[in-house]
Amino acid sequence: MLVSAPHALIIGNVPQKMNWEQLLSDARWGSSHQSTAAPQKHRSNYDRDYGRILFSSAFRRLQDKTQVFPLGRNDYVRTRLTHSLEVAHVGSSLGMLVGEWLAGKDALPAHIIPSDLATIVSTACLAHDIGNPPFGHSGEDAIETALSRHGLSHPFEGNAQGFRILTRTGDPMEGKGLKLTAAVLGAFMKYPCTQSYSLKAKQNMLAPANRLECKKFGIGGQETEAAAFVAASLGLIPRTEAEGNDLCWCRHPLAFLMEAADDICYRIADIEDGFFSRILRFDHVMELFHPFLTPSQREYAEDLAVRKEEDSCVHYMRALAIGRSIRTVVESFKVHEDRLLGGCLEKSLIDVSELAAPLDRLYQDAIRDVYQTQDVIQVEAMGYKVLGELIDFFMEWVDNPGSGQSRKVAILLQGTLLPADEESREKRLVHMLDYISGMTDSFALETYRKLTGIR
Structure with missing residues (x-):
């Protein structure tokens, strides 16, 4: 239904x-006592x-x-x-x-x-x-x-x-x-x-x-x-009744700005990183950044290219692309403020901006030319192997907390909030995921090597 x-x-x-x-x-949220910090006029x-x-x-x-x-x-x-x-x-x-x-x-x-x-x-x-x-x-x-x-x-x-x-x-x-x-x-x-x-x-x-x-x-x-x-x-607008598991509220208007900042940075920076990793050609990067530049800025970028100052040119275009994107997102916010306050804007601020197409092209080209390179795929494949093996190992504690192996695993997972053996399997599962998802790349790889005997 x-x-x-x-x-x-x-x-x-x-x-x-x-x-x-x-x-x-x-x-x-979560303050159980009055702060003892003295008020600071400018903070x-x-x-x-x-x-x-x-x-x-x-x-x-x-x-x-x-x-x-x-x-x-x-x-x-x-x-x-x-x-x-x-x-x-x-x-x-x-x-x-x-x-x-x-x-x-x-x-x-x-x-x-x-x-x-x-x-x-x-x-x-x-x-x-x-x-x-x-x-x-x-x-x-x-x-x-x-x-x-x-x-x-x-x-x-x-x-x-x-x-x-x-x-x-x-x-x-x-x-x-x-x-x-x-x-x-x-x-x-x-x-x-x-x-x-x-x-x-x-x-x-x-x-x-x-x-x-x-x-x-x-x-x-x-x-x-x-x-x-x-x-x-x-005062976020509720989408559901206050009880039950199916809870939803509308977005805070400033969450749209947070989303836009992330989108601006990764779409533009991934192209820049792709160039400095020698994956993307300079002429391709120039073409991608071209829509963000004014005629005079394009002329200066082309002059840098003629002088073979390609690295400086990419830095220059990246900075201009970010600045132009910021101004465009702010204009989108102004135009759609009423819809943001009413919780009814169903697209991101970038997608309703005048730069929607060029920013989307940055993303699509990164998917095709950057995210599918061998080095990137190797990291992703390693993630499947390392995290998969770690979860297989720690699931023994989740499923059988009283076993001998689980006692050792529990020591690795020690923390003030470690669930007791008699608590639910779900609580142990969540605790394990807190531990594994909080790992750095290096710590996850080192833990995997120690547990598997690989040196």
Whole structure:
């Protein structure tokens, strides 16, 4: 039976719209005591969030997680860490420009300044890949493939794992995550729905209000309370009733900026990395970046090419492409603000922008020419082998916690939140996935070698 999800909560005859006063709430999830930190005049609660993520071990591990190209191939290509820092920088620009525009039309609360929006978006961007497993995006599929061999249909989603880290496992002392503000968590939630809601939407068992929100899922089973707190604090429009497993809310408008910052960076940077990895020809890169340049900028780029300064030319074009994309996304935000506040924009800000076609071509060419190279495929294949073997090994503890081998495995998995033997298999499974997905590429490979006797 096809169930229609409400497009917006109706109050009287007027559809509910979100408002900036509530959307920028600095209420903190998970705080069980009053902060002892002295107020700082020039440091907002959102600035504190940025620091909490920056100094977290989960963020630090991104330095040894693959973005696209193998780590160590050369010193130029990006890791997850450098990618995240670049996304945060672009997100800051997007947030500042949107904040200045909102302030200019008196749409911001009195206590909020444009730089607060810059910090909120930048902080969400900083954390956007914090839940990704080792070995690039194929790591997610490698985990699911390995679990299926054990009869488990357990989807692994980096977005949901990231929300879990931020709201639950990031601080093992209290189990409430990094205790971030609702505004930052809302801007982080690209897919504010549970796995069951997303699955039913894909199987046409319900008609979602907005398919963009449930393309994937971003809320795990143990994080629904945190998600409900964030949604209530921010006034996100509910798509479902408050009870049950099929939960969904509309996206926070600033989550669209976080998404755009990520898309801008990886689409443009992957082309740049492809050139410096000597995969893409210079003339091909020039052609791809051509639509982002003004006539005078093209003339200067061509002059650099004539002088054989190809590396400098690619740097120049990359910078201009990012700047042009930022301005275009901000214009899209302005045009579609009402739809964003109403929760009814069903495309990304890039896809409704004037640069949709050239940015899509960057992505399509990267899929064809960059992501399918031998070095990239080797990393992905290694991910399947290494993560598969690790999951096979640790599943002994998940299935038989009282066995002799499991006692040894439990020592490897030691932590303050290690489930007791009598607790559910599901809890042990989730704990194992926390451990494996949190590994760096190097640690996963080293653990695999030790367990298999390979030197």
